[in-house]
Amino acid sequence: MGKYFGTSGIREVVNEKLTPDLALKVGKALGTFLGEGRVVVGMDTRTSGEMLKNALISGLLGTGVDVIDIGLSPTPLTGFAIRLYEADAGVTITASHNPPQYNGIKVWQPNGMAYTSEMESELERILEEEKFQQASWDRIGKLTKADPKKEYIKKALEMVELSKSYKVVVDCGNGAGSIVSPYLQRELGNKVVSLNSHPSGFFVRELEPNAKSLSALSKAVKSFGADVGIAHDGDADRIGVVDDQGNFVEYEVMLSLISGYMLRKFGKGKIITTVDAGFALDDYVKPLGGEVVRVRVGDVAVAEGITREKAIFGGEPSGTWIIPQWNLTPDGIFAGALVLEMIDKLGPISELAKEVPRYVTLRAKIPCPNEKKAKAMELIAKEALENFDYKRLIDIDGVRIENDEWWILFRPSGTEPIMRITLEAHTEEKARELMNKAKELVERAIREA
Incomplete structure (x- = not known):
């Protein structure tokens, strides 16, 4: 930085x-x-x-x-x-x-x-x-x-096709997606209900599309009996999805589903994701002929990975998806069109989501002054390698240690004075045990840095 x-x-x-x-x-x-x-x-x-x-x-x-x-x-x-x-x-x-x-x-x-x-x-x-x-x-x-709006929509319609019309609620969070996303959905032939789609610059909800910020979208999907809810952040480079039952679909689940759909649509190949993405993606795409490659966090690293590996698709577990057949810019609007095509070809998201494995993911933020981050990471890397029984190490962005049952990622934040711990395990008990051990290790490293 x-x-x-x-x-x-x-x-x-x-x-x-x-x-x-x-x-x-x-x-x-x-x-x-x-x-x-x-x-x-x-x-x-x-x-x-x-x-x-x-x-x-x-x-x-x-x-x-x-x-x-x-x-x-x-x-x-x-x-x-x-x-x-x-x-x-x-x-x-x-x-x-x-x-x-x-x-x-x-x-x-x-x-x-x-x-x-x-x-x-x-x-x-x-x-x-x-x-x-x-x-x-x-x-x-x-x-x-x-x-360029008309050309964008025209080109998108050449790549995405629906066999029938769906009811879609689009929540643009008063952001820039308001002027394109609902219109693309309508041009696809869908009945569209727009939510927070007046581009005012005064945001009525938190812009990051998550379960908490999309409670109004969830209610609207249920009230209107819609097939899906699509949401964006301020510049619409991200997508959040609410299923036909009105439930927010966790990012990891949605990432797995769309990766699987891209493999069905474009053939077997590599899927690029980041070091903070869980095992569900690997387990879901493997039977479909997909191979997961992890890169540093950030859309640039994902786009570079796609180009280098000639990948079919790339996405982060934050709703940031890059569709190389379309463009190397993260695109929540085109992603919304692809989600509708997936529903059209494979069925309702609430049903599809049942096929994605669910593991226990825990996250923690620990305060760490920016000037201590480098030294603390050195100590964390040394200690983690000595204290955990792991099989594989990924150190391209922070330190990720993993075996077949769990993984832990230690990573300094690029935007705040904190150290992040993200981990995943097959059981709640194992996840909590790992988190306690990881927190102790990080707090000790920050004290000694």
Whole structure:
């Protein structure tokens, strides 16, 4: 993590660290980094979006780079527009699922993948040095406005097909998905009930789609007798699903189901997920000809893994899915269309979910000052390897030890001063025993660091 860029671009409280001045400089830095070409710029519904977007665009134009302003736009639409308009980069002004006082800047490559940490480091270097490219008066970049929504929906309809109409409740959390997701569902032929789909920038629910934040969606699915509920966060790069019974489908279960469906749709192959994903995925996809490969946490690592392994699908147990046959940008809106196709071909989600193995997952957060994280992780790695009876070690992102019955992941948070423990076991008793031991180990390591 650099001074500005964290695990998902720049994300800060508006007019504290994230000011129009910083947005202007990021625009100048990106224009300097690219040298020439064109950049697509979109924003989510936050009240600060227009202010930050215009500052960033000014910075880009000043370096001589052309800008296509697509205005209010969920992240998946920005990713789609980059390829549609053959741009050299894309930027979304978004803080994804953070509260409304936050905003952020996330930069995308021409193939729809987010900028890697190496690319972000280069932008930081240019930002720090402030040696920006400056265009002469007759070489200033051109600004055009565009609306790629119709093309997005048209292309999605070429890839997803339903044999009949379903009743779908779509909860966009007052975010940018509001302007695309309900419309795509309607164009698929479904009867759509929209919930929290006025893009106001004032969020009536917590933006991360989980069982607690989607209680209204669960009620609506039951009240309307709907076949499914689809929910998004602020920029609609994530998907949350409520089944036909009105129950929130746990992320791990949904990840397993959609991975299985992708293997049925596109043939056998590799599924990319992150080190914090459980065994249910492996156990569910193996009989369908799937092989699970784990990478570091974050959508960039998943997208890189997909490209490297030529994978069929990639997803995180946070509702972030990447469908390579479509794009390398995480896309909760297209994911929603795929969920309907899965229901159409295989049956109701409440029935499908019964086939996914359920294990006991426990999570813990332990306060740890940022400056102690590196030393604490060294001690944790050494102690964990000595104190646990494990068979396999994955150390690409934190430390994950596993055997056939359980796994434990020790990982420092990339966004908060905490150490995370995630573990899974076949029984509640074993999970609690492992968690007690893991907590003691982490607390001791932090004290000694």
